[in-house]
Amino acid sequence: MRNASIRMRRWLAGxxxxxxxAPLHAEPVPIAVIVAAEHAREAIDPDALTLxxxxxxxxxADGSRIEPINLPADHPLRLRFSHTVLGLKPEQMxxxxxxxxxxxxxxxxxxxxEAAMLAFVAATANAIGYVxxxxxxxxxxxxxxxxxxxxxxxxxxxxxxxxxxx
Amino acid sequence: MIALRRRQxxxxxxxxxxxxxNVQAFAQTDAAADEVPVPTPQPELxxxxxxxxxxxxxxxxxxxRIGGYGEVSFIDENDNAERWRATLDSISLLLNxxxxxRWRFFAEVELEDSLILSPGDSTTDEAYVSLERLHVDxxxxxxxxxxxxxxxxxxxxxxxxxxxxxxxxxxxxxxxxSTFPTNATGAMIFGVVPLFHRAIDYSIYGSIxxxxxxxxxxxxxxxxxxxxxxYSFDVHTQIGTSFASFEQELTPDERKEMFGVxxxxxxxxxxxxGEWVYRRLQQAAERADERGYYVQLVAPLSERLYAVARxxxxxKVDFDRGVHLQIGGLTWRYSPAWVFKAEYRYAVENDIGxxxxxxxxxxxxx
Numbered sequence: 001m002r003n004a005s006i007r008m009r010r011w012l013a014g015x016x017x018x019x020x021x022a023p024l025h026a027e028p029v030p031i032a033v034i035v036a037a038e039h040a041r042e043a044i045d046p047d048a049l050t051l052x053x054x055x056x057x058x059x060x061a062d063g064s065r066i067e068p069i070n071l072p073a074d075h076p077l078r079l080r081f082s083h084t085v086l087g088l089k090p091e092q093m094x095x096x097x098x099x100x101x102x103x104x105x106x107x108x109x110x111x112x113x114e115a116a117m118l119a120f121v122a123a124t125a126n127a128i129g130y131v132x133x134x135x136x137x138x139x140x141x142x143x144x145x146x147x148x149x150x151x152x153x154x155x156x157x158x159x160x161x162x163x164x165x166x
Numbered sequence: 167m168i169a170l171r172r173r174q175x176x177x178x179x180x181x182x183x184x185x186x187x188n189v190q191a192f193a194q195t196d197a198a199a200d201e202v203p204v205p206t207p208q209p210e211l212x213x214x215x216x217x218x219x220x221x222x223x224x225x226x227x228x229x230x231r232i233g234g235y236g237e238v239s240f241i242d243e244n245d246n247a248e249r250w251r252a253t254l255d256s257i258s259l260l261l262n263x264x265x266x267x268r269w270r271f272f273a274e275v276e277l278e279d280s281l282i283l284s285p286g287d288s289t290t291d292e293a294y295v296s297l298e299r300l301h302v303d304x305x306x307x308x309x310x311x312x313x314x315x316x317x318x319x320x321x322x323x324x325x326x327x328x329x330x331x332x333x334x335x336x337x338x339x340x341x342x343x344s345t346f347p348t349n350a351t352g353a354m355i356f357g358v359v360p361l362f363h364r365a366i367d368y369s370i371y372g373s374i375x376x377x378x379x380x381x382x383x384x385x386x387x388x389x390x391x392x393x394x395x396x397y398s399f400d401v402h403t404q405i406g407t408s409f410a411s412f413e414q415e416l417t418p419d420e421r422k423e424m425f426g427v428x429x430x431x432x433x434x435x436x437x438x439x440g441e442w443v444y445r446r447l448q449q450a451a452e453r454a455d456e457r458g459y460y461v462q463l464v465a466p467l468s469e470r471l472y473a474v475a476r477x478x479x480x481x482k483v484d485f486d487r488g489v490h491l492q493i494g495g496l497t498w499r500y501s502p503a504w505v506f507k508a509e510y511r512y513a514v515e516n517d518i519g520x521x522x523x524x525x526x527x528x529x530x531x532x
Binding site (some may be wrong): 043047048051056057058063064065067070073076086087088090094095097098100102103104106107108109110111112113119120123124 | 170207208209212220221222231233260262264266267268270272304307318326327329331332358363364365367395400401421432449502531
């Protein structure tokens, strides 16, 4: 009986420890895929997003040319986005972009920060970009949220970012 | 009573107008205060690169981009009395422009064999300018695009990405330029179709000959049509298939049909690639008049050094037996733009006289 009680206490202590560690394994903030208001109703899903960022899909439904924007290759969100959407790290895309260059296609242009991404996408009708969901602000429309596995998430309340500024 | 109500109405309208004007004024003031310049995106430069090579040069204020590549090679043949030959093989210029919407223009002009050095001799007599590509594209949608002009024949994988800095060896697999003309002048519809979470690229093309600025060394199409499909299974694997039916200028009464299959698999800097073609005369459909294949393996040895091995086979028309080639070498990718290659090529049953020996080259993408 006493042994059972000790075992129970150990279990409870273990559970408390796990509960204390839980925040360390919390899911990262979702990635918000953003466009200007002109394309807020565009039918884009994660598969289409992959084609856009591989520059295989070049046009919006109205025929205008899509302008995908990336963050710098060493930006933490770019690394997450590249792994989630393209399945490869930015440096692993190098050969692909060399081949596309030979066919006259360049990789997406780059902006230095999420704040710049928000400002550019809001002001550019044909642009598409991405920011941490907790950084969404201004006149951009969120097409959808992506989790770490590249799955589309429902629009949920996003916890605040650890860093305040995008 | 009515007059009073009218005055009240006018007063209300006036008040509403003043409020709106004030709100608008405030909004304008706020907008002016918040107005910040929109940042300008920059082209992404290759990583680990200390310069702007490998992405071309964008003409300021336009949507035009100029780039290209060059290659210098050194070949030391086993059974040639002259022993070695150094060649400025190619200087190729790429010009690309789009209107930001549906139209696009692309051209590739190449200066080939502009200087050849061999023991006690040098010549520029074999130099010539070749128009590799010159086409205009119109996009109806990503699914349906139209190309008119001169383009690379969409057969197999190597022919479409043949630039020296983008391939692993100095020599080109024989079957990739022996069994079909590498360029076609005509029209093509092409596009990308999403399929099972991935994409299939297709090209359907036709040519009535009349090659634009034909390369004097090539037997060009007299009349041709064909189709190519390429499916990306995942980020690592692609499989393609090609079919073409054509006549060539030097053998105008011989209609040939060609079938091809190709694949590439890339994983953690390893690469396995291969192509297989089977060509037959339409009049004698039961047997091949030319067929071949190659399989190539690339293995990373260090961050920038790779080992390359390739086995090839080609049975050319009018030859009873085919040639087998074995190639082993090293490729040093100093950066995405600079590549140095060295390989040794060995042939068995070499009835067609393929160069054997050491082949080296230096290539740059700019």
